[in-house]
Amino acid sequence: MTEASFLLPVKNCHPERSAKRQSKDLHWLVSLLVLCLTATAPAQKAPTTPKFNGQAAYALTQQYLAAAPKRYVNSPGHTAAEAFIKSRFALEAAKGDLIVDSFTANNTPIGAVPMRNIIVRYPGKKDGIIVLASHYETNYPLKDINFVGANDGGATTAFLIEMGNYLRTHPPQGYSVWLLFDDGEEALKEWSNSDSLYGTRHLAAKWSQDGTLAKIKAFLLADMIADKDLNIDHDENSTPWLRDLLSTAAKNTGHSASIYAKSYPGLQDDHLPFAQRGVPVLDLIDIDYGPPTQEHPEGGYHHTELDTLDKISPRSLQTAGDLFLELIRLINVR
Numbered sequence: 001m002t003e004a005s006f007l008l009p010v011k012n013c014h015p016e017r018s019a020k021r022q023s024k025d026l027h028w029l030v031s032l033l034v035l036c037l038t039a040t041a042p043a044q045k046a047p048t049t050p051k052f053n054g055q056a057a058y059a060l061t062q063q064y065l066a067a068a069p070k071r072y073v074n075s076p077g078h079t080a081a082e083a084f085i086k087s088r089f090a091l092e093a094a095k096g097d098l099i100v101d102s103f104t105a106n107n108t109p110i111g112a113v114p115m116r117n118i119i120v121r122y123p124g125k126k127d128g129i130i131v132l133a134s135h136y137e138t139n140y141p142l143k144d145i146n147f148v149g150a151n152d153g154g155a156t157t158a159f160l161i162e163m164g165n166y167l168r169t170h171p172p173q174g175y176s177v178w179l180l181f182d183d184g185e186e187a188l189k190e191w192s193n194s195d196s197l198y199g200t201r202h203l204a205a206k207w208s209q210d211g212t213l214a215k216i217k218a219f220l221l222a223d224m225i226a227d228k229d230l231n232i233d234h235d236e237n238s239t240p241w242l243r244d245l246l247s248t249a250a251k252n253t254g255h256s257a258s259i260y261a262k263s264y265p266g267l268q269d270d271h272l273p274f275a276q277r278g279v280p281v282l283d284l285i286d287i288d289y290g291p292p293t294q295e296h297p298e299g300g301y302h303h304t305e306l307d308t309l310d311k312i313s314p315r316s317l318q319t320a321g322d323l324f325l326e327l328i329r330l331i332n333v334r
């Protein structure tokens, strides 16, 4: 509001008092006070809806890629990636809520490979767990090119770290929320049922045995959701009620234009080992990344040296963050 616009109504409303200087001054002061209070009241009363910070997630992506540009298994960069993730959760580690799930992937095309899933827990008030997951390593077959996976594993790792920053200051009031930084999503030689999803296959089996799996209300996976040109695919391997919930979440947050332009019959991703064991799953993924090429019909940036920071945006990370938080809310009131 400009100064002129709030003074004018006061003068025009009560012309009869114009002769009485003192009265007019007093009236003017009272009116001004009322106007000021009225003008500031909505801002004071409006609830400040806490929001995910897409800009911060983008900055974290930049830092993560600088600390560990190449993060393929069995590499120093992989160790640096783990150290980066752990360093962001000192408070949770002190409370015993950071767990490193170490295991060995046996009989892979490159032999036995030690791997680590990292889990960070934010306890809620209701019995049940919502898992938010992303793989954090880079593709092993691309180890000899300059592949940094800004969108593929980089931004989604940063996304989960920023989600942790949010959850630290806004602890879950409903179900517990667990962040899962999973290892070995990528094939070590060529994608197949046995050469892929090492971390989530291991963890789904482990959680099935120790009873954790039965408590999981939803497994929400983030993969390649920082693409500047974001449109989250309709994945037919995801659980129907969660796919519907994403439509509702998109509608509620004003992001309907950023989902479901394309449908895929069955995306192979980290949600599958959990889906196969009966956990409700949703893969939030935009497989189309960059202009299609003959080698990469899904988009020329996928699994190439072109998957770099300039192809992703804080805006897309914001959209994804809004959707995840709204999904968590909707799952809790379901």
Ligand SMILES: [Zn+2]
Pocket: 139, 152, 186, 303
């Ligand atoms: Zn990949």
